[in-house]
Amino acid sequence: MGLFEEYHPLKGKMFQILRPDGTLSPDIEPPFSDPETFNLYKKLLFIRLADQRALMLQRQGRMGTYAPIWGQEACQVGSVYTLQKGDWIFPAFRELGATWMMGVPLMNIFLYWMGNEMGSHAPEGINVLPVSIPVGTHPLHAVGVGWAARLKGEKIVTIAYFGDGATSKGDFHEAMNFAGVFRTPTIFLCQNNQFAISVPRKMQTASKTIAQKAIAYGFDGIQVDGNDLFAVFVSTREAVEKARSGDGPTLIECITYRFGPHTTADDPTKYRTEEEIEPWRPLDPLVRLRLYLKGKGLWDEDVEKSLNEDAQREIDQVVREAESVPNPEVEEIFQYVFEQIPPQLKEQMEYLKESLK
Amino acid sequence: MGLFEEYHPLKGKMFQILRPDGTLSPDIEPPFSDPETFNLYKKLLFIRLADQRALMLQRQGRMGTYAPIWGQEACQVGSVYTLQKGDWIFPAFRELGATWMMGVPLMNIFLYWMGNEMGSHAPEGINVLPVSIPVGTHPLHAVGVGWAARLKGEKIVTIAYFGDGATSKGDFHEAMNFAGVFRTPTIFLCQNNQFAISVPRKMQTASKTIAQKAIAYGFDGIQVDGNDLFAVFVSTREAVEKARSGDGPTLIECITYRFGPHTTADDPTKYRTEEEIEPWRPLDPLVRLRLYLKGKGLWDEDVEKSLNEDAQREIDQVVREAESVPNPEVEEIFQYVFEQIPPQLKEQMEYLKESLK
Amino acid sequence: MSKLNMVEAINMALLEEMERDNRIVILGEDVGREGGVFRVTDGLQERFGPERVIDTPLAESGIVGTAMGMALNGLRPVAEIQFDGFLYPCLDQITNHIGRIRNRSRGRFTCQMVIRVPYGGGIHAPEHHSESPEAILAHTPGIKVVIPSTPYEAKGLLISSIRDPDPVLFLEPKRIYRAIREEVPEGDYTIPIGKARLIKEGKDVTVIAWGAMVREVFSAAEKLRGDNIDVEIIDLRTVFPMDIETIVNSIRKTGRGVIVHEAPKTCGLGAEIIAQINEKALLSLQAPIERVTGFDIPVPLLKSEHYYLPNPKRIVMAVKKVMSF
Amino acid sequence: MSKLNMVEAINMALLEEMERDNRIVILGEDVGREGGVFRVTDGLQERFGPERVIDTPLAESGIVGTAMGMALNGLRPVAEIQFDGFLYPCLDQITNHIGRIRNRSRGRFTCQMVIRVPYGGGIHAPEHHSESPEAILAHTPGIKVVIPSTPYEAKGLLISSIRDPDPVLFLEPKRIYRAIREEVPEGDYTIPIGKARLIKEGKDVTVIAWGAMVREVFSAAEKLRGDNIDVEIIDLRTVFPMDIETIVNSIRKTGRGVIVHEAPKTCGLGAEIIAQINEKALLSLQAPIERVTGFDIPVPLLKSEHYYLPNPKRIVMAVKKVMSF
Ligand SMILES: Cc1ncc(C[n+]2csc(CCOP(=O)(O)OP(=O)(O)O)c2C)c(N)n1
Ligand SMILES: Cc1ncc(C[n+]2csc(CCOP(=O)(O)OP(=O)(O)O)c2C)c(N)n1
Ligand SMILES: [Mg+2]
Numbered sequence A, B: 001m002g003l004f005e006e007y008h009p010l011k012g013k014m015f016q017i018l019r020p021d022g023t024l025s026p027d028i029e030p031p032f033s034d035p036e037t038f039n040l041y042k043k044l045l046f047i048r049l050a051d052q053r054a055l056m057l058q059r060q061g062r063m064g065t066y067a068p069i070w071g072q073e074a075c076q077v078g079s080v081y082t083l084q085k086g087d088w089i090f091p092a093f094r095e096l097g098a099t100w101m102m103g104v105p106l107m108n109i110f111l112y113w114m115g116n117e118m119g120s121h122a123p124e125g126i127n128v129l130p131v132s133i134p135v136g137t138h139p140l141h142a143v144g145v146g147w148a149a150r151l152k153g154e155k156i157v158t159i160a161y162f163g164d165g166a167t168s169k170g171d172f173h174e175a176m177n178f179a180g181v182f183r184t185p186t187i188f189l190c191q192n193n194q195f196a197i198s199v200p201r202k203m204q205t206a207s208k209t210i211a212q213k214a215i216a217y218g219f220d221g222i223q224v225d226g227n228d229l230f231a232v233f234v235s236t237r238e239a240v241e242k243a244r245s246g247d248g249p250t251l252i253e254c255i256t257y258r259f260g261p262h263t264t265a266d267d268p269t270k271y272r273t274e275e276e277i278e279p280w281r282p283l284d285p286l287v288r289l290r291l292y293l294k295g296k297g298l299w300d301e302d303v304e305k306s307l308n309e310d311a312q313r314e315i316d317q318v319v320r321e322a323e324s325v326p327n328p329e330v331e332e333i334f335q336y337v338f339e340q341i342p343p344q345l346k347e348q349m350e351y352l353k354e355s356l357k
Numbered sequence C, D: 001m002s003k004l005n006m007v008e009a010i011n012m013a014l015l016e017e018m019e020r021d022n023r024i025v026i027l028g029e030d031v032g033r034e035g036g037v038f039r040v041t042d043g044l045q046e047r048f049g050p051e052r053v054i055d056t057p058l059a060e061s062g063i064v065g066t067a068m069g070m071a072l073n074g075l076r077p078v079a080e081i082q083f084d085g086f087l088y089p090c091l092d093q094i095t096n097h098i099g100r101i102r103n104r105s106r107g108r109f110t111c112q113m114v115i116r117v118p119y120g121g122g123i124h125a126p127e128h129h130s131e132s133p134e135a136i137l138a139h140t141p142g143i144k145v146v147i148p149s150t151p152y153e154a155k156g157l158l159i160s161s162i163r164d165p166d167p168v169l170f171l172e173p174k175r176i177y178r179a180i181r182e183e184v185p186e187g188d189y190t191i192p193i194g195k196a197r198l199i200k201e202g203k204d205v206t207v208i209a210w211g212a213m214v215r216e217v218f219s220a221a222e223k224l225r226g227d228n229i230d231v232e233i234i235d236l237r238t239v240f241p242m243d244i245e246t247i248v249n250s251i252r253k254t255g256r257g258v259i260v261h262e263a264p265k266t267c268g269l270g271a272e273i274i275a276q277i278n279e280k281a282l283l284s285l286q287a288p289i290e291r292v293t294g295f296d297i298p299v300p301l302l303k304s305e306h307y308y309l310p311n312p313k314r315i316v317m318a319v320k321k322v323m324s325f
């Protein structure tokens, strides 16, 4: 029995490998060697620290509104780690981790959140779309890119990242349905972080799981522990292999929790209490992986401290670079709307330049 | 075990009472007495003849584009027959039968298709919305009306009629999701007539049934034989009772077949062969009910002839009336846009009147 | 009487109207428990309960489409779309149903509802949080479009909108949600829909604006006073139906005009105002009407947003241009 | 060279381009097996197979949203929206993504695609089948909007649109799909996007139209010749970017103008054209520019449609009005 059959959404089981106490579920091998696991832990940590830094920069007025990923690191690292060169991802707005894992420099990511569109220009060859603010709209693009790949005979896969709230949108439905009909190599990766701003998961939809929504479109869905790096990786790998071999899309519901505010503009005390958060704390993806690595003798406070220092140094450097990028010239806002600036726009640009004198 | 449990969509069973040969499924009682059945047959027949007449009038240039319901009569009669005064229906554009069953005069219906908006003014107290052309958009209104009823403490139900194609639309998804979350007293009645214009059902979605789409929203779905008046009635009655007692929405997939063209503007030979249609002919809802009534000694060719003549006479009269309605005055197109005509519109109206002199 | 900002004034209007009329319900994303991302509906769920102040799933077409259904069945929904950029998913329901159901049914079904939308730029927000869709809405038959420019105005116009028998799009200039405080009386008062407000008389040039731009015009007028240019300021208030009379009367008097809006220039509301002036007061014109507007580009992110937004400097330039024509 | 109608000309353009460039795919409702409800894509699925001429599920946002994805990955999709009234569900994808992805990514991702839409009234169709959304599209940054008025024009403009590096909305005046036949050469030719067509020179008055209205203007001009009024006719061809130069030059010459469009008057494209003339040629105007347009109401059903649509009689009236001002 394949993974998706074993964890058919109506069976009510969540796929988990690494248990909260840092031990493994019985009869399941970890997908990574110890050095590889350690290496991935480093990435989780780096992402967490970069995320914290972004929050701090925002608080200091050095960055615009920012959407922190605190708690969702494993969803992003575990899923992107299954990809190959040439694959594509389609982030929503809470995907610093996934974006960076794909190879977009942190400097780009920070630049974007500082309010400079140039940050969204991913390096050539790295197929990461810019942040997509309108909730639930970008999975269609992931389907379209995957579909084009099929038509061209490219063996790539696409992952669309979105939240529990996004599943309520009409565009999510249309994307899922097209993916099912045209068997596109698309992974719908839902980070169910229990909230859409203030609206809790259970008020978002009456379906017991988000995974079972896949049944409406005739393809596989699975609920996995999104704070378990191993489970996210293994289930995504399965979906990616399936997609790459032409067997169509998969919906993966990662159960996770947003520890931080929705964005830096949000005050979560308006809609949730500390007590509600408490049970989630021990499920923290980093905590859990630390326990696992500690059990292997690969982690202790000293290791953590030195990883921390390395990461902070790297992040310091990125912040310096991002902050030294000069503000955009006025031409820039006109220059990329079309391949060539049409006469009206040119006129408007000239007028604006004049007015700035 | 309740009906919806017994026919859970993933069990792959279609609910049927009246078999194609006119006999009943074992162990199921017919829901109607013989006189009642006969009476309902009369309604099916009247609808079929009215539908044919509309087609003919269109061919003669006496009516605009028309969407025939030929083959779908049982879906509409069986479902509306479960309703009470105060309930609402939300037709798409292929619901002459449901609309008339609710008590909207055929004269209104013909007037509308002749291109006069006044036909869409249902009599007071009859809660039938006008034809809704944009596919899949009106189930939201059915949900909203039902939701308002809940909030007001009214015990009414709403039925939204739509096709297999409509299930692909984002608005269908949003309607289903809202209905699930707010447990609105809404029946989603899908007439799966195997086509959305030229696109066959199997290309519309990869899910095996449409009924199973309900799983994505946490409420019941059921697939029923839409050409079986009894099955449509019984399943809708179940859903209506459930809705009326506050237990939320149901999706009913009626398996049926559109024997006619999509609309009078359509040429179905472009996309389907006679051979494809053939197997559906014996499943015709009228044919089947005739066999049943014949078995009871209630139907023969003479009965049919006389029913036919009565109906045609009534329809003749309706056509005469509809055709004697004078064409709308110019004011009419401005008068109903707002409760009071705003100055701009008044100016435009005066100008138009001037130009018509 | 207390000095309120616009958020508080709108909140007061909602609260008072909901007490007066129990058919009114509020629905939208985060409007309940959270009290709205701008706190416009703060406290209302506590007061009226979750059946009248409803947190919905994240689906804008669903919000306005079900709200229309509620209106069909006699409720008076006030739907909130969280930000202007998320109005686009509703345009189908608004254009094809909400604005048409009265006409389609020849008056049998009507749709008394309000859609509130915080709109416009200037808050350093992410993409899609700074849009000005008023011209698109004005081009859409069957809906009214109202835009307040101060707290007092907001309360009176919202009450009128809620009581209006037709669907009203109520666009709230989020940039000045908290920027202006003024006296806002408790209790009932209405401001008629379809009437512009002549804020300041002046003899030299008419400047027309709405929403957050009115304040920019004020600053510009201050500056222009130093140059001895006497500006007449009109706050349009209602985008549709437009108060053409007030505009034309003013232009007949001053002979010169400037229109200020944040939306892209091409096919913005400014064009319609000019067309109306062309039609009704061409011979009064001493100079071409100037438009000070956003550009035909997406509103830039925060580092470049200042390039985009009309500001007093550009308004002064335009006024001087029409004065020296 | 054969005489073709517009349906055949568009079909020919699609066929030739698809042969030339195998990145082009067609997708939409009923475009494949059925060949389109207007037969515009007739025979193309037979020729190119169901992977290049694709029948999609019934979901307009899905069609344009996945088409955008295809374009991101190097295909050149030509999406069809079956009727104008069903463009509204796509406006979110068009406004918030398709028109923005180049700008948002500072050129890293682009979106070379065409969205074809049969548009406009006059075919006695049901509700939502007679809409003219060009002004809304012109107000939307990042997209081009093209409208042909004859078969020859349709072929050349569609080829240009398909080859254009930016997203193009291609609105096809369905009313004249089969009403005009003219010589349409086989093989490659393009008509530049952004250039209007001066169809007929005249000295008295400029009449500007596009799509199906061009033919109405012709009839009117015929009639006006009898009154010794010499009409200059401009076919706008591209709604955005608009060829303001051609318009302004003509108005400078004639001093009078009439604009004709089917869309509702308020905030229609006519307003923008007037605003441009106001800005660039006010002093040349001998009379207010007149607009002959649809009204601010839903397009009526067939019994009343004739009230709505601009016709030669109304155009003649308007021309006479500007001539006698
Ligand atoms: C279409 C749309 N509507 C509303 C918003 C405002 N908004 C931003 S994020 C958000 C909640 C999203 O919830 P979810 O999809 O669960 O993602 P999460 O924020 O939890 O990562 C909302 C309502 C938006 N960006 N887009
Ligand atoms: C939003 C929208 N897109 C396209 C159309 C054109 N159209 C009219 S009916 C139809 C097919 C509808 O199929 P289905 O929902 O199965 O209903 P049926 O016609 O079979 O009753 C299409 C594509 C439309 N009316 N609305
Ligand atoms: Mg969430």
Ligand SMILES: [Mg+2]
Pocket: B163, B164, B165, B191, B192, B193, B194, B195, B196, B197
């Ligand atoms: Mg169908």
